[in-house]
Amino acid sequence: MSPTDPAPGAGPGAEAGAGTGAEAxxxxxxxxxREVSMAFGGKPVLTSVSLDIAPGSVVALLGANGAGKSTLIKILSGVHAGHGGRVLVGGEPAALPSPAAAHALGIRTVHQRIGEGVVPGLSVAENLVFEELARRGRNPFLSTRHLLARAREIQDTLGLGWSTEVLRRDVAELGISDQQLLILARALSTRPRLLILDEPTSALSAAEATRLFAIVERMRADGIAVLYVSHRLGEIDSLADRLVVLRDGRLTEDLPRPFDWDRALRAMLAQPQAAATARPTDGRRGGAVALSLRGVPLLPGRLPQDLDLREGEVTGVVGLLGAGKTELARGLFGAEPFRTGELELDGEPYRPRRPADAIRRGVHLVPEDRHADALIPGWSVARNISLPFLSSLSLAGLVRRGQEAELGRRTIDGLGVVTRDEHSPVEELSGGNQQKVVVGRWLAERPRVLVLDEPFRGVDIGARRDIGCRARALAADGSAVLVLSADVDEVLEVADRVVVLADGEIRLDAYGADAERDRVIQAISASV
Structure with a gap:
């Protein structure tokens, strides 16, 4: 089932559940x-947000990266207590100083980061009953028979049907999707007043997502309120009664069914800002094809796609979460190899099975998550930059530290990295400067193809401009550059050519003036 397929029982008539009648x-x-606001370090993150979530309703929350969604979720979850304004539960003022306090009031959250909800080292059964054990102060090693019996009751909430053998395993042995289902079953076992689902299908298969949609329908009928946070527009269109949009910490739209997606996306993406880089608008194309894909499915069950990346050209790919952007980036880099299809690099077969294969052929990737996939805390700036190229900096197996330091200094100077020197620990740098280090690493040896996956996430406008200018300069020097982002304006600032990706398929491929902002947004909204 695709994100754009209707969920079972969902749709415009789904509001007629138990929570939508005269009694509700x-x-x-x-x-x-009520007028909820929050700031970090003096910088506003949420500003005067007011919102009602009715029993038995599904309210979808949409917003770009950095819009304030995570902060709002954490306020409701009891993680961020130092906010302005008021939270009311059942019409009464409520204090949420901790997650335990939120749980006591019936607010449960299934976070996007699954690792935050399970405890490795404990069994699947112990994780299912973990909160009950902690709340009651019981010894989890007493009465294994009762522990397993209660774990079965909780897993039956979702019809998981795990055997005794699975329940006894370390929870770390479960796959990510099963861990997410475990957390959801645990949350539903308490019959919450409000259930917050943060990108709940990001780790689920199509069959598991279908099961989740049916559960959401059941919760609606049972009068449970659901706050559904997702970038997958089809899911929202199928499940939600209302759609609210956050942008820059403010609630910018509150839409009823049927949803006006063009209006929603404009509210989410704002109006274009002054360009941070000199993007050409004359439709200029690059030169020879550097890298080509033929018949490559980006997502399971989706049609194979064709794409050419040309030297001297910045190709920008726009797509929301789940569109297939990261799969494209990681496939090109050999981190998650494509299973079918044909790739050519400069006319020669190209089939990277691991990142080392891509690096040898001059294909470099700036990954989406710099903390998890790109930086090593405790290492210096210079050492983080030199990591992929240690063989060229080594003699008889020993790294030549002088050359490594020189490489670090060149990168710092070339990208304007603000740091004490190349020996500074990378974790001491700001987020924008850490991102410059990651970008600079892959410019150390001029790539044939540079892939930047969400390169501007979490960086200020200055760092964004510097990174964009380097991408354009690299293309001008003959490389092919691919920039992938969920932010339309970020792509429009830097790209010669704009490709819209939705549900693993190309919906627009245009140059220059043909890639106007309105047309890009329409291509995204048409995928719903």
């Missing part, structure tokens, strides 16, 4: 926000 209309909202 007379009841107070399950949870309300």
């Amino acid at each position: 209309a007379a009841a107070p909202p399950a949870v309300s926000l």
